[in-house]
Amino acid sequence: MRYLKHFFFILFLFQLNEVFAVKQLEILHADRLTMTERGGQKTRLLEGNVGLKQDDAILYCDKAFFYIDVNRVDAIGNVRVVHNDTTELFADTVFYFGDRRKVEARRNVRIVEGNKVLKTHILDYYLDREVAYYFSGGEFTENTLNLKSESGFINMANEQATFYKNVILIDEGYTIFADTLKYNTRQSQLVFYRNTRIVTDQQVIYCDNGFFNTKTDEGVFGRNTRVVSGHQILESDSLHYNADSGEGISERYFVWTDTIEKIIISGHYGIYNRETEQLMATRKPMMKSVMDNDTLFLTADTLFSGIDTSENRYLIAHRQSRFFKEDLQGFADSLSFSYEDSIIRMMYNPVVWQENTQLSGDTILIMMKNNQLDEVELIRNAFLIEYEGDEVYNQIKGRHIHGYFAEGSLKNMEVTGNAESVYFGKDDNDRYIGVNRVVAAGMSLFFLDNNIERIHFRQSPEAGFYPIGNSHPSEYHLSGFNWRTEYRPLSKADLLNPIVLLKEETEQKEKQPAGGGRERTGVRD
Template identity: 35%
Template sequence: MSRCTFAMLFAILLCGSQNAIAQKKILVNNADSLNYDEALYGKDVQVLIGNVEFEHQTALMYCDTAYRFVGSNKFNAKGNIHIIQNDTLHLYGNTLYYDGNTGIAQVRDKVRLVNKDVVLTTDYLDYDRVNNFAYYFNFGKIVNKENTLTSKKGYYYPDADQTHFKDSVVATNPKYIIYSDTLIYNTVTKVANIHGPTHIVGDSNTIYAEAGYYDMMHDVALLKQNAYVQGEQLLKGDTIYYNRASGYGEIFNGMELHDTTNNVIIKGDYGFYNEISKDALATLNAQLLQIYNEDTLFLHADTLQAVPLENGEDKLIKAYRKVQYFRPDMQGRCDSMVFDSRDTTNTFYYDPIMWSMGNQLSADVIRMYTKDEVLDKIDLIDRSFIISEEDTGRYNQIKGKEMVGYVRNNELYRIDVDGNAQSVYFPKDKKNILGVNRAESSNMTIYLKKRQVDQIVMRVSPTGNMNPLFLIADEKLRLDGFYWLEAFRPKTKEDIFIWEELPLFERGEDRSEYDLDETY
């Protein structure tokens, strides 16, 4: 057995420091006592006790007790561990395993790393001094001013001011909580980059994305991959730029805005939505879906706009230019449309044409009413015209200034015509046409059964007669303003995106002067 005094130890170290190789060796700057007992501790093992200080390159390391392995350039330490790296990074713990060859410090039990305004705590941390990064693998927490982030695994890179969190990531802020699989966080910019399924839960909404970033300093986000913002309404998109303070979301590709209150979905390849003001706009392949009990109405226009009303609950949805829509029992087209959630009406403007219940309906303005999500009534305002094909080349017709059509069980059962009422229809005896009936009066009511005229009641100056077909010239079989436009009817929901201009016929209105905002 051999022993060395503490003074002898420092003399040896001082001589060794003259050698360039010794710069890679761990230096002992201080200890209250040093023991060297080969039989008790093993060969080349030194035991340092009390106020122990090591120095290795740019790091100072302090502890209560240390076992130094001279030959392997390593030491194990316990009690009040404190590592200072470059005078800026401080690392604390209860146990330390340090390898001078690799520069890796393994710190265990109540570990705390402090760098600038970043505090990292865990029970298991490995710190690579050479590459200046720390790694924890059994849960860790980083506190960066008002942001607290935890995860099962994590890397901290002081030089880059960056932390990589992996597995069960939770980031807490006074305004929201982030739950993620993988998150990369910059401790200076406070930007969290999203790399995997991530939920951001706040008081008023929940945000989801699988890629992108969230700027925790400015409360703005770029959300990608299955991204959505769920508040009072659900906003989806391939890419969403979102500002929490203003409530503004700008969407690029795959926009979907779900209004569950009014059973409406707005789609487009570009648009925006403000969750505070409730304003919304969609364009580029814009589409409106109105969901009813059994069917959905699919509507396309160049631009869709949602405008909130003063009561804060209802809204107008405006469709601008080249509007076409499809529902199995109803199709149509016009230039512009307004949906009013207060009374669930759809109003169609400028050359509106509707095909429904075997009829073609047209007027200057068409207004459709629903009741309990079922079509209830249709108003035709100014130059109203209803046509149905009775036989090849023969058409039942009703014309007037204004009309109201009443619907029951998805069938027109009554039509009131107000002003300049005219009708042409072909009564039948079972399968055979008996002749043609042409009638006129100021006002008229038509009752229908199974889509056939059953009775006509004429009021004020009625005229009319029924004649065999061979006595009526072909031009008398059609009322003025007759246009059969079946070729322009959308046959499927895909057809609403195919727009064809109508034949040139005078509607008495200049499209260039038409403004939906002034109209409604």
């Protein structure tokens, strides 16, 4: 039994040796064969139509030195190596190491598989792994794709290639510059790393990493992505992009800039289309616009920006839109701005604040001129409230109010249709003694330092002065009075807080007016 075990063990070793044994190169053909010695080794010199074979590899050349003892061939002149009947290697000189199954190709090297071609001058090819490395600069082509780099390797088995240093890829419609680039030829997918630049006729894309499919024209770009398209710039750390349609989706923080209109829109989710120049931003979106040597900040649940039929840019803020500027703040459920007429249109419960003055109406139009406030219109149910302090509010209402600015400050207003006003008088000790109430067809208001200086009433006004007595001025409110500072953003940071939080914070501020007292349907007589 012991001898039988030894027999089977020896048989196993023999079979194992057969499996892993490297076959000797064999000569298929040569016009002349000369026995010689070279470098102290027995050598067969093969000349003319030389052919040698080892397993799945066949070598052709003009002349070869065959070192029998080390199973090696030095092939010279018109060298061609055919591997697996699918891959061909061409070179001026090839050093074929049979025991290591390695091919070292030198000068005018080409390796071809189907429509894929790699050209270089120094290349090492490992037959068993089907991997080719090049080190002295190379050019890879596949159909219309052309790629150059200083070094790289191609895996013929899994159809993947990696290219290093000064990579330049040119294909129909785009050029890619990268430090490192991987290419899966089966899936037509490019993966790039570090300092990548993609240039097309319409735009330039910069990124540190990402991938792109050359068949579908779709890609995902990662860290430090920057898309420059004319005067528009989109920056993000995650951008899904379709180069054919021009649509990009960012699922992380992004910043979009229009350098001509001088606006910046950011958010944590956005959709951008290069062809239509449309942008949708949500998840804490923010717009910044340089205006009157100041910056206007605008937010909403969703921001839209695009180009109208007249090739002018427009902006729409949808749901709970709010804006902040040092001298002007506003709120509305919906807001739009057209760069054609420079008008901000505020709809659905809009309200605007300038210092201690609040303006409201069913619709508010704010007209800009040379990036400065020029006019404001309160359309239907127009209401102006001026806060004097200690819950005292001067009030003016009408069907329509039209205000005019000079150098960013409110200068005069025209009130038309059912005009009413309430403002308070003081004695010499600066104590409130009575309320002036006026009803007229129209009024003209004149402002100084954004405060009402005087009022002119038109068409037989009805006026009355009513002593306050022991009551407080906060009890005298016109119908429709609503002091809405819980919606007022007090800083850029307030814009990103939910309105509920703004209201809670406002109520905690002792110096801020506390919501407007008891509402009454008229003035106390």
